[in-house]
Amino acid sequence: MNRKNRLLAGLGAAALVLLARLFVIQVIDDEYKQDASNNSMVYSTIYPPRGVIYDRNGEILVGNAVCYDILVTPRDVGQFDTLALAQALDTTVEFLRERMQYYRKYRTRIGYQAQTLLKRVPQQTYVKFAELEYMFPGFRAQMRSIREYPFNAGGNLLGYISEVDADYIEKHPDYKAGDYAGKTGLEYAMEQELRGEKGYHIYLRDSRNRVQSAYQDGLQDKDAVPGKDIVSTIDAHLQQYGQQLMEGKVGSVVAIEPSSGEILAMVSSPGIDVDVLSDIGSHYAEIAANPRKPMFNRTVMASYPPGSVFKLINGLVGLQEGVLEPSDSYPCNGGYYYTATRRLRCHEHSSPLKFRDAIATSCNGYFCYVLKDILENDRFATTAEALDAWREYVLSFGFGRKLGSDFPSELSGNIPTSSYYDRLYGKGRWRFSTVVSLSIGQGEIGATPLQIANLAAIMANRGYYYIPHIVKDSEGFRIDDKYRKRNYTLVDTSYFETAVEGMYMAVNGGGTAGATALRAAIPGIEVCGKTGTAQNPHGKDNSVFICFAPKDNPKIAVAAYVENAGFGATWALPVATLMMEKYLTGEISEGHRYMEQTMLTTKFF
């Protein structure tokens, strides 16, 4: 064989190698065909309906509704009647022209992809479009499920869902662009239950990206799994009523069922209307620009001085520590002189008072004596040590720490420690008189309305609470066991009865001194309450009221906190009382009609 022939043989061998390889991958091996069908298969996502959120009575708080997006595949669009399309879609010719120009400009980047022309087109527009769809090749409507809210109740607590962004996807790799996720409130907290599982249809497409047929007659398709429904502890009507009462006022109302810790209503005002929630994207700028921060959920995120309602705790700690007997009485001559010339003022009432009456009349002086005895207790070497012991008690009431509610973004509030004062004044350079305002729930104390409501529940339960929570057991969902556990305070339950007595007298009178909450009385129901007026460094006093009813076997405990509204009995009391009455009797009694009217019509902004 000469060299030419050897070379030609080599050429033939090389050609054979290539052909053999081609024969293997093109004819013998199926692996590459499978993969190619992957590439030419179109996965059309089926979005699952998100779980419905019910209220405690089976009313739908958040449901699903259908809306339509109008999609356009620019490359499939031919000549069309712009005016007719604009009319069918209830939009303008200019808008369509502008969009089509945009698609033309970026046609290479868009390729065969469908673009969203219009979002959330209502049903009647969709029907109009669907009739004429054949005239507009390249345009189609895609159904989408959106959130619907039968009640205008609980905008802040329900939260909103929105399309996930790049950041979110990075943190949650099981989400894809185009998915929606809960961003705040219940939607956020219960995202895993509510979201469901996506499914898909598989179609085959040809080389021009036209869908040809269902792949294997839909055998490989996957159905979407709907999200789980959630039952909330919220009473939709009560929630709505609370929002109406709080309209035009800044503040919060939280109502809790003491026997279970279930949150019945959670109003933060000003709040978000539910129709804003369903289309949060287009309202975002407006919300962000509002100086009263409607997105800010005051019930768990605002830390206020609790004011006089805190006297209950100081009294109870005093009783537990043995430095106070229910029968002890202290004088109050227009206040408490903590130095020779400086006085913590009090209002006009008879003097001296016993513990019960001091609660009923909310005497400032009395509780200054109580806290003085607590902090200057011989049991402790220093005031600092006594303060830390006091703080432990307060923390056991759920203050100064997160309660552990299932509601997201709960804040802890603040109860000062001795080291805080050490830093502020120097070690050993402060004493009771320095921190005297703690006696009446002022100063460095910060509490969220949820914590204050929880205090009302503790009083109702005579010494324990269930962690307030907002989701109930339902089919397929069981709440954490921590919500079924009684949490006792460090104060013996036997001391509570006297304090409750004081709260009863505050509403119903009958003691030796003036009662502060007489207007809260509801005929036929034994209401217990405690007013508070918290000094506000930023303006007018904040108005606070906590209450529960009935006195025995309480069904509801409410805390109302109205910012810059003055004396507690004036604004917070009616809101809390009316809600309680509405919840317990379903209506407002004759005597409270005027109060209701005033509340509904008075708007501070």
Add this chain to the structure above:
Amino acid sequence: MRYGQGTSNTYDRGLWQTIDWRLIACYIALVVTGLLSIYAAGHSTDSASAFDLGGRCGKQIMWFGISLVVDIVILFWINPRLWEVIPPAAYLLVFGLLVLVIFVSKDVKGSHSWFEFGPVKFQPAEISKITTSLMLAAVMSRQGFRLGSPKGFMSAALTIALPMAAIVAESETGSALVYVGYIFVLYREGLSGWWIAFLGISIALFILTLTTSWWISVVSWAAACLVYFTASVRSRRSLMLRRRLAWRTAAAFLAGAALVGATDFLFHSVLQDHQRTRIEVLLGMKEDPTGVGYNVRQSMIAIGSGGLFGKGFLNGTQTTYGFVPEQSTDFIFCTIGEEHGFVGSLFVILLYAYMIYRLVQDAERSRSPFTRIYGYCVAACLFMHLFINIGMTVGLMPVIGIPLPMISYGGSSLLAFSTLIFIFLALHRQESKYF
């Protein structure tokens, strides 16, 4: 009438006899295949019609037109003697350009190989194939040239190695690999077959060491040497010859073992990162589904999905959606494989093989060594491009960015191959006229 045909037909034989029309037919068939494939690869993203000069297909048609003009000029107007005269000057000029481009060109993905004059871009490496082939033919057809002599070997080797080194320096290692094909030309002209064996064995040992381990390579190589020695020792009659065989075998073994030892160094220190990755992907040592691995994977999916008869012209789903990158240039074969299946691939490969076969046959028939050597050079260039390019698309070769001759999109490449082939046709025609 005969008188009227006049001057152009004063030779003994007419156009039909003097020109190898089969080669031209192959050439045109391949270019047309290319045009159709470029149109198919781009028809969904390029909205332009096939003849629109804005689209790739239209541009390629324009380049085909230019190439045809050049082809005709070379075939009929330029005196073929010119090709035997200009090689030294042309070779040196192009070599100068190859070196110059390293310093003056812009960095394109790390390589420095393009001259840019406004809208006109050109790669001296494309012309270098022509000048190197001419130069090699000139050097080796000189009176008294003997490849066996050290001087002759060195001059031939240098002719190939100089432009190759310059191209490597441009970071166009892939294009430089094509020059390895000249070894077949040298072989035809008398180079020992051991050189080709040496090349093959080196590659085999290199791959074996990378994929398994160094000791498996050394042991296999030792076994191979032993088998060779025992097989050959019988034919060596004298003791001296046997001793020489033993020494040579031992030397070969040591050289192989040294290569195995150096593999790691070569692979990790001499090769650049992207080259190493491509080899690793080819040998299945590394998954690279987003980079080179993706290209090859998508390319094989496209070709594999074509099946026996393909999906039909313009019906490919893989290449038209842009799953395959570089689909109208280096990976153009995917479009053929997908839309025309194994049958189409077979047709294209046979077309190339036949073309190379014709080149070799014509080269062998010519009396002038210049024409013969040049013909082999053209055949070798075509073969290397063809084998590396198609090998790459089916996952037999590492990803090396060189075009598929006449088919890939690219004006300068088409023009260069046309010139390369038509110079041979002109040389061949001149011989046929006289003999």
